Amino acid sequence: MTRLVSKVPPGPLEEKWSYYKSHQNLVNPANKRKLDIIVVGTGLAGGAAAASLGELGFNVKNFCYQDSPRRAHSIAAQGGINAAKNYQNDGDSIYRLFYDTIKGGDYRAREGNVYRLAEVSNLIIDQCVAQGVPFAREYGGLLDNRSFGGAQVSRTFYARGQTGQQLLLGAYSSLSRQVKKGTVKLYPREEMQDLVIIDGKARGIITRDLITGELHRHFAHAVVIATGGYGNVFFLSTNAMGSNGSALWQIYKRGAYFGNPCFTQIHPTCIPVHGDYQSKLTLMSESLRNDGRIWVPKRKEDAEALRHGKLRPTQIKEEDRDYYLERRYPAFGNLVPRDVASRAAKERCDAGFGVGETGLAVFLDFADAIGRLGKSAIEERYGNLFQMYEKIVDENPYENPMMIYPAVHYTMGGIWVDYELMSTIPGCFVLGEANFSDHGANRLGASALMQGLADGYFVIPYTIQNYLSSEIRTARISTDKEEFAAAGKQVADRLEKLMSIKGKQTVDDFHKRLGRIMWEYVGMGRNEAGLKKAVGMIQELRQEFWQDVRIPGTMHELNTELEKANRVADFLELGELMALDALNRNESCGGHFREEFQTDEGEALRDDANYAYVAAWEYQGDGKHELHKEVLEYEFIEVKQRNYK
Amino acid sequence: MDLKLKIWRQKNAKSGGRFEKYQVKGISPNCSFLEMLDILNEQLVRSGQEPVAFDHDCREGICGMCSLYINGKPHGPDKAITTCQLHMRKFKDGDTITIEPWRSRAFPVIRDLMVDRYAFDRIIQAGGYISVNAGGAQDANAMPVPKYQADLSMDAAACIGCGACVAACKNASAMLFVSAKVSQFALLPQGRPEAVERVRNMVKSMDEAGFGNCTNTGACEAECPKEIKLTNIARLNREFFNSKVCAETRKAAVFAG
Ligand SMILES: Cc1cc2nc3c(=O)[nH]c(=O)nc-3n(C[C@H](O)[C@H](O)[C@H](O)COP(=O)(O)OP(=O)(O)OC[C@H]3O[C@@H](n4cnc5c(N)ncnc54)[C@H](O)[C@@H]3O)c2cc1C
Numbered sequence: 001m002t003r004l005v006s007k008v009p010p011g012p013l014e015e016k017w018s019y020y021k022s023h024q025n026l027v028n029p030a031n032k033r034k035l036d037i038i039v040v041g042t043g044l045a046g047g048a049a050a051a052s053l054g055e056l057g058f059n060v061k062n063f064c065y066q067d068s069p070r071r072a073h074s075i076a077a078q079g080g081i082n083a084a085k086n087y088q089n090d091g092d093s094i095y096r097l098f099y100d101t102i103k104g105g106d107y108r109a110r111e112g113n114v115y116r117l118a119e120v121s122n123l124i125i126d127q128c129v130a131q132g133v134p135f136a137r138e139y140g141g142l143l144d145n146r147s148f149g150g151a152q153v154s155r156t157f158y159a160r161g162q163t164g165q166q167l168l169l170g171a172y173s174s175l176s177r178q179v180k181k182g183t184v185k186l187y188p189r190e191e192m193q194d195l196v197i198i199d200g201k202a203r204g205i206i207t208r209d210l211i212t213g214e215l216h217r218h219f220a221h222a223v224v225i226a227t228g229g230y231g232n233v234f235f236l237s238t239n240a241m242g243s244n245g246s247a248l249w250q251i252y253k254r255g256a257y258f259g260n261p262c263f264t265q266i267h268p269t270c271i272p273v274h275g276d277y278q279s280k281l282t283l284m285s286e287s288l289r290n291d292g293r294i295w296v297p298k299r300k301e302d303a304e305a306l307r308h309g310k311l312r313p314t315q316i317k318e319e320d321r322d323y324y325l326e327r328r329y330p331a332f333g334n335l336v337p338r339d340v341a342s343r344a345a346k347e348r349c350d351a352g353f354g355v356g357e358t359g360l361a362v363f364l365d366f367a368d369a370i371g372r373l374g375k376s377a378i379e380e381r382y383g384n385l386f387q388m389y390e391k392i393v394d395e396n397p398y399e400n401p402m403m404i405y406p407a408v409h410y411t412m413g414g415i416w417v418d419y420e421l422m423s424t425i426p427g428c429f430v431l432g433e434a435n436f437s438d439h440g441a442n443r444l445g446a447s448a449l450m451q452g453l454a455d456g457y458f459v460i461p462y463t464i465q466n467y468l469s470s471e472i473r474t475a476r477i478s479t480d481k482e483e484f485a486a487a488g489k490q491v492a493d494r495l496e497k498l499m500s501i502k503g504k505q506t507v508d509d510f511h512k513r514l515g516r517i518m519w520e521y522v523g524m525g526r527n528e529a530g531l532k533k534a535v536g537m538i539q540e541l542r543q544e545f546w547q548d549v550r551i552p553g554t555m556h557e558l559n560t561e562l563e564k565a566n567r568v569a570d571f572l573e574l575g576e577l578m579a580l581d582a583l584n585r586n587e588s589c590g591g592h593f594r595e596e597f598q599t600d601e602g603e604a605l606r607d608d609a610n611y612a613y614v615a616a617w618e619y620q621g622d623g624k625h626e627l628h629k630e631v632l633e634y635e636f637i638e639v640k641q642r643n644y645k
Numbered sequence: 646m647d648l649k650l651k652i653w654r655q656k657n658a659k660s661g662g663r664f665e666k667y668q669v670k671g672i673s674p675n676c677s678f679l680e681m682l683d684i685l686n687e688q689l690v691r692s693g694q695e696p697v698a699f700d701h702d703c704r705e706g707i708c709g710m711c712s713l714y715i716n717g718k719p720h721g722p723d724k725a726i727t728t729c730q731l732h733m734r735k736f737k738d739g740d741t742i743t744i745e746p747w748r749s750r751a752f753p754v755i756r757d758l759m760v761d762r763y764a765f766d767r768i769i770q771a772g773g774y775i776s777v778n779a780g781g782a783q784d785a786n787a788m789p790v791p792k793y794q795a796d797l798s799m800d801a802a803a804c805i806g807c808g809a810c811v812a813a814c815k816n817a818s819a820m821l822f823v824s825a826k827v828s829q830f831a832l833l834p835q836g837r838p839e840a841v842e843r844v845r846n847m848v849k850s851m852d853e854a855g856f857g858n859c860t861n862t863g864a865c866e867a868e869c870p871k872e873i874k875l876t877n878i879a880r881l882n883r884e885f886f887n888s889k890v891c892a893e894t895r896k897a898a899v900f901a902g
Pocket residue numbers: 040041042043044045046047063064065066069071072073074075076077078079080081163164190191192193226227228229238239240243244246247283409410431432433434445446447448449450452
């Protein structure tokens with residue numbers, strides 16, 4: 001347990017980061033050239049980190065599985081990025097952003113880290129504007145802001161519905177500049193397979209060249225993991241097809257602790273599932289809830305008729321509609337936080353009031369807003385989203401209400417890191433969605449982009465130096481060394497084993513079945529019996545996978561089925577740990593809703609006396625996991641029950 | 646619906662390729678084009694054959710990873726969308742669909758329908774950035790940018806780097822892609838100090854990669870999933886001309902705005 005030291009610096013909240021920076025060790029420019037850093041991932045976190053570390057003069061190797069760093073899934077973020085600029089003069093401050101984030105996370109994040117995040121948020125906006133990110137502007141030429149859930153101020157910066165794209169292209173351009181300068185070397189279509197540890201320190205990685213199938217060994221003085229979230233354990237999610245948890249699982253098995261693996265965010269407004277051939281779910285921005293009203297019919301017969309196409313939604317009279325969010329949460333109405341909105345939709349559908357072909361959908365209706373503001377106003381606000389909806393669903397949302405349903409979107413859990421973003425493996429740092437920090441049990445909108453860029457541009461360039469300052473005498477280690485050879489052999493053995501199974505079922509067969517188990521028992525509503533059942537089912541499925549998966553081709557060539565199988569094999573273990581973690585946490589908080597722990601009105605019931613801690617799991621080998629706890633102490637804020645009524 | 650597919654199969658960059666015929670049955674019109682290919686691949690794997698390799702990731706039209714030349718059109722028959730946003734309702738029962746990779750000397754085929762677009766990354770590395778280190782920026786509102794200019798810059802910045810413009814062009818020119826990045830920065834005050842070097846270096850890198858010349862056919866604009874406009878190419882030409890004319894007197898270029 002001695003290893004779980006958060007290393008939050010002493011002193012008042014607002015002085016901690018300055019204190020850290022003025023007391024840390026640095027590496028001088030001549031020595032930086034002699035130090036190698038591996039960055040896995042080119043999203044906002046990895047791309048920003050690789051670029052900034054290159055700017056400082058380190059030798060950086062940067063990996064991604066796509067054909068170009070510009071395609072990391074950060075590109076898909078729509079809504080925006082938060083910062084405490086207070087350009088609107090509406091009472092925002094660093095403290096308020098910090099407070100909203102801690103509260104939004106249902107008091108399960110570390111104060112020191114979150115305060116630093118809020119503190120550097122303003123620098124991010126400055127940096128991005130300087131890079132040429134075309135943020136939305138007002139007529140006077142200054143930056144525009146919009147509001148997002150969980151906040152009473154307008155602090156979200158955006159670039160149309162493509163904020164993630166523009167921020168990522170900004171990081172990618174800085175990264176490209178370093179590639180030209182020779183400080184960063186890119187390795188696209190090269191996937192990490194394992195972490196190499198020498199004398200207790202992270203010293204390199206094994207990768208697979210996805211085009212040739214060759215395994216490569218790479219040395220570095222430190223390894224930075226920024227491989228994004230693991231929401232695809234559910235098969236269907238808003239993540240990209242290739243998003244995976246494998247790098248996290250590899251370092252977990254090498255000794256990094258996994259923090260709060262069960263904390264998953266289920267986003268309330270996504271396009272519903274429409275068939276078993278479906279490969280992914282598409283998000284409809286949270287901003288729609290500003291003007292859209294969510295409802296289902298009051299009568300089950302109406303719901304039934306709607307499902308069979310015997311009634312149109314517009315035929316349901318006003319008094320026969322149940323605007324259940326407005327009914328249950330009069331104060332926040334349709335703008336309750338994501339976890340609350342998602343659960344309420346599930347509750348109505350489970351009770352038989354769901355619409356759409358499958359009965360797993362609710363209406364998001366703009367008729368009132370169109371009546372009040374006119375169609376053109378709605379078009380101006382949400383035109384691109386309405387068009388996207390129409391392309392997918394083939395229905396005109398100006399005439400008929402949209403149908404939406406919650407979908408897996410983000411993982412708050414991730415590798416446990418200290419204040420320096422270092423995992424429990426010395427020299428192995430974890431950034432962005434891949435780490436557990438900052439968002440507690442529920443993430444607020446527009447704060448993942450903020451965290452990724454904060455970690456990459458403004459935190460890791462400092463904290464990694466504190467570690468590397470004692471590495472300046474470490475000469476580059478040859479990748480012929482036995483630890484590299486051993487790790488390389490393990491990877492090759494595993495791939496060979498996968499190839500040799502030659503079973504009957506496809507990788508997707510297994511992935512879909514895992515997804516169904518996760519969604520049913522480890523999704524929006526969880527209970528002890530279900531979670532126990534899930535653990536058993538996942539174990540069985542895993543066994544079956546290793547006996548019956550079919551992968552055509554060979555491992556010595558481009559093989560997309562092998563790539564998928566390799567990731568699904570890890571999901572089949574990670575899914576079990578998520579269920580175990582959910583089982584351990586006998587309380588409801590944020591996105592984690594244990595049905596046994598709710599108020600009389602069906603709201604989440606936290607247990608601060610027993611569960612105000614980060615659950616940090618340690619791999620014990622052989623499918624066993626041990627729980628460690630980092631107790632969360634709130635020095636500066638008062639912990640309260642969230643109330644949105 | 647039932648469909649016949651004619652798909653380009655090629656083992657790797659070195660081997661030759663050929664069309665193979667396949668059939669898929671009972672496809673829902675609500676299925677996306679890539680989901681239809683998923684169904685085909687599941688079918689192939691079950692019957693002991695190798696699946697068709699194609700690039701894709703986000704499946705929502707933003708990462709630029711998907712490609713495909715479908716019935717002679719990059720990203721298929723629908724306008725202003727990527728292949729991953731295309732749905733089967735755009736086809737009819739019994740149709741034959743021909744699927745090929747992007748064809749261009751600068752985008753060699755890696756396998757089946759996948760191509761290597763690293764030439765695009767190299768062009769960006771040549772100058773597609775503003776030189777600013779993390780931590781060195783002034784306050785974001787210190788330099789106002791007129792809204793119409795910021796909007797035009799955003800229009801250009803929307804390029805997803807998919808390469809459809811190259812695939813659509815009979816000369817395999819990359820001008821629309823290059824002009825989008827040059828325009829994004831040319832329209833912003835932050836981008837002016839390096840404007841001369843940027844356009845020169847990017848155009849040089851484009852030429853070296855083996856992309857063809859632009860003869861203003863406009864095919865790129867018509868097929869671009871993000872509706873990047875030809876006016877960007879005009880701006881690129883202007884910037885390039887300026888960079889030549891103002892070789893000695895750089896200042897003039899900086900003020901040309
Ligand atoms: C549809 C959608 C909309 C969103 N909208 C918003 C929003 O409006 N505001 C907001 O704040 N947040 C939003 N989010 C969340 C936010 O986008 C993500 O949390 C964030 O971008 C993650 O960034 P990242 O750098 O950690 O990871 P990613 O961007 O996912 O990057 C992961 C990188 O790791 C690489 N990688 C992964 N595994 C390996 C491996 N084994 N080997 C080598 N490389 C690997 C990938 O190639 C990629 O480069 C949204 C998320 C989604 C899915």
